[in-house]
Amino acid sequence: MSVTPDAPPPPAAPHPETMTSRLGSARDQAAAVRVEAQLVRASGLTAGFGASPVLSGVDLQVAAGETVAIVGRSGCGKTTLLHALAGLQAPTAGTLEAQPAALMPQRDGLMPWASARDNAALPLRIARVPRREARSLADAQLRELGLGDALGRPVGLLSGGMRQRVALARTLLTGRRLLLLDEPLAAVDALTRGELHQLLLRHLARDGHGAVLVTHDLDEAAFLADRLFVLAPVPESAEGPGPGHAGDDAASVMRSARGRPAGGTTGPGPSTLLPGPALLGQPGQHLDERGGQAVRDALLTQLAA
Amino acid sequence: MTAVPSSRISEAWGVLAPILVIALLLAAWQGYVALTGVDPIVLPAPTDVASALWTDRSLLLEALWQTARVVGLGIVLAAPLGVAVAALVHASPIARRGLEPLLVGSQAIPIPVLAPLVVVWLGFGLTTQLVIVVIVAFFPVAVSTRDALAKLSPETDLVLRNLGASSLQRLRFVELRGALPGVVTGLRLAVVFAVIGAVFADATGSTATTAADPTSTGGLGRVVDDAIPQLATDRAFAAIVLLVVFSLALFWSLGVVERVAKRTSPRPLRRTS
Numbered sequence A: 001m002s003v004t005p006d007a008p009p010p011p012a013a014p015h016p017e018t019m020t021s022r023l024g025s026a027r028d029q030a031a032a033v034r035v036e037a038q039l040v041r042a043s044g045l046t047a048g049f050g051a052s053p054v055l056s057g058v059d060l061q062v063a064a065g066e067t068v069a070i071v072g073r074s075g076c077g078k079t080t081l082l083h084a085l086a087g088l089q090a091p092t093a094g095t096l097e098a099q100p101a102a103l104m105p106q107r108d109g110l111m112p113w114a115s116a117r118d119n120a121a122l123p124l125r126i127a128r129v130p131r132r133e134a135r136s137l138a139d140a141q142l143r144e145l146g147l148g149d150a151l152g153r154p155v156g157l158l159s160g161g162m163r164q165r166v167a168l169a170r171t172l173l174t175g176r177r178l179l180l181l182d183e184p185l186a187a188v189d190a191l192t193r194g195e196l197h198q199l200l201l202r203h204l205a206r207d208g209h210g211a212v213l214v215t216h217d218l219d220e221a222a223f224l225a226d227r228l229f230v231l232a233p234v235p236e237s238a239e240g241p242g243p244g245h246a247g248d249d250a251a252s253v254m255r256s257a258r259g260r261p262a263g264g265t266t267g268p269g270p271s272t273l274l275p276g277p278a279l280l281g282q283p284g285q286h287l288d289e290r291g292g293q294a295v296r297d298a299l300l301t302q303l304a305a
Numbered sequence B: 001m002t003a004v005p006s007s008r009i010s011e012a013w014g015v016l017a018p019i020l021v022i023a024l025l026l027a028a029w030q031g032y033v034a035l036t037g038v039d040p041i042v043l044p045a046p047t048d049v050a051s052a053l054w055t056d057r058s059l060l061l062e063a064l065w066q067t068a069r070v071v072g073l074g075i076v077l078a079a080p081l082g083v084a085v086a087a088l089v090h091a092s093p094i095a096r097r098g099l100e101p102l103l104v105g106s107q108a109i110p111i112p113v114l115a116p117l118v119v120v121w122l123g124f125g126l127t128t129q130l131v132i133v134v135i136v137a138f139f140p141v142a143v144s145t146r147d148a149l150a151k152l153s154p155e156t157d158l159v160l161r162n163l164g165a166s167s168l169q170r171l172r173f174v175e176l177r178g179a180l181p182g183v184v185t186g187l188r189l190a191v192v193f194a195v196i197g198a199v200f201a202d203a204t205g206s207t208a209t210t211a212a213d214p215t216s217t218g219g220l221g222r223v224v225d226d227a228i229p230q231l232a233t234d235r236a237f238a239a240i241v242l243l244v245v246f247s248l249a250l251f252w253s254l255g256v257v258e259r260v261a262k263r264t265s266p267r268p269l270r271r272t273s
Helices: A026-033 A078-085 A116-120 A122-126 A131-144 A160-172 A190-204 A218-224 A245-257 A292-304 B006-036 B046-055 B057-091 B093-108 B111-122 B126-150 B154-163 B167-178 B180-203 B220-227 B233-263
Strands: A038-049 A052-063 A067-072 A093-098 A101-104 A178-182 A210-215 A227-233 A271-275
Touching: A038 A078, A038 A210, A052 A078, A052 A093, A052 A210, A067 A078, A067 A218, A067 A292, A078 A093, A078 A101, A078 A178, A078 A210, A101 A160, A101 B154, A116 A122, A116 A131, A116 A160, A122 A131, A122 B154, A122 B167, A131 A160, A160 A178, A160 A190, A178 A190, A190 A210, A190 A218, A210 A218, A218 A292, A227 A292, B006 B046, B046 B057, B046 B233, B057 B093, B057 B126, B057 B167, B057 B180, B057 B220, B057 B233, B093 B126, B111 B126, B111 B180, B126 B167, B126 B180, B154 B167, B167 B180, B180 B220, B180 B233, B220 B233
Parallel strands: A052 A271, A067 A210, A067 A227, A101 A178, A178 A210
Antiparallel strands: A038 A052, A038 A093, A227 A271
């Protein structure tokens, strides 16, 4: 059965680049030795509510140093997948081994009343780093992301693009190696998006980190990812009777009573993860250089299936 | 003649309207008393009340001070209690189930019933008054704070769960500050409740009156209670005027605090879809 991270994992040490003497201790170096190449190993992962899974039979491996992009229609269970990988939602079947993950939710979840600095420092404060130290680490991370002028400003007064940078800083400061990004730039204008793509490219898969990026933007996926996946409905024929089929009615009643489950589905059937078309070249190149129309067509075919 | 911007006109009306309404009511009251010649013991004219305000000013100010002290101390005790109860109920479903009937039930007991009982239990004095004020004042703070805590952004909640924050850490780093506008809203209601509570505390004799302490005058509720058997209805009205003005002043000044608290927290709910 499933090997699932029961409790949310304890926050790890902050990112090495921003470490001060205290955090760059022997303990962290020891932790670095234990670095595993594989950040996610999921097979046959099923998640959702009882006999009405949102996800079914998901296989996914993410290695350190790579970014995996998942594209799919809205409501196909992308958010559920990220929550499962983050340990926020227990799988109902299958196995999942995942390194402690940092989730960057779709809408940033920042505290609008608090400064950029205090928002970015939140993971450190929760990891019991003293306030002064947490703030200086947050400042360093925010400066690196180009927010040096906004450190003390309340996040509620920042633009959408700046808010995403703060959210990215907060995500990076968790010190976790697996980053889970849920449509991070959905609410950002096109110009700002270009700048943020560059930032993400620099940070997502650097030294030992890896990322799972959920997006509906093909260009974004092509620019940032090493590999593409498509989250699409399980074909009817492949959908055998699940183990808990007897409880079908109760489960579907429960599901409608809860409204849309986290990340919910629009259709009745579960989704599964299919390998997308291979990308040419390297991340940092645009869709045209990574396969262009052929990739687009292949994806659209998969999504339409 | 130049055109006056309509916004300026409506702004002026906003200030003038309440003054006009009160002036009209006072004029009607004065006119009624003058025309019918009703006994001032039954209904003193506004001018009689105004003169009572002046002639009894030292008594009234002392009573206002007593009431303000009880209300102030009561709020100082009730606010943290209300926030603590809200935090507990928010953080623990068991606490919510256990405490909710008690909290709501405590508010269903009428103060006129409760106040004499508290006197029986605790005797006359400041403690008794404070207990009554705290019982009525902590509830709006607790309810309003709990609602504000429940309405914090679900995305922030997700981040906190992902970070593995404990309930205490959530409260400390995120939730209490996020719920601050709700706390202030609760306080605005609480001050009005507290003034009513203080008056009832006076009225049931929980103030140390001449019997216990000859120098104590008691609060404004005591003044009303004492004035009526003395047929000094004008003084009773004067005390009521002070109570109303005092409540309004507290309510409005906390309204200003509320606006400031909300200005720095633009919509904790930022749902875009």
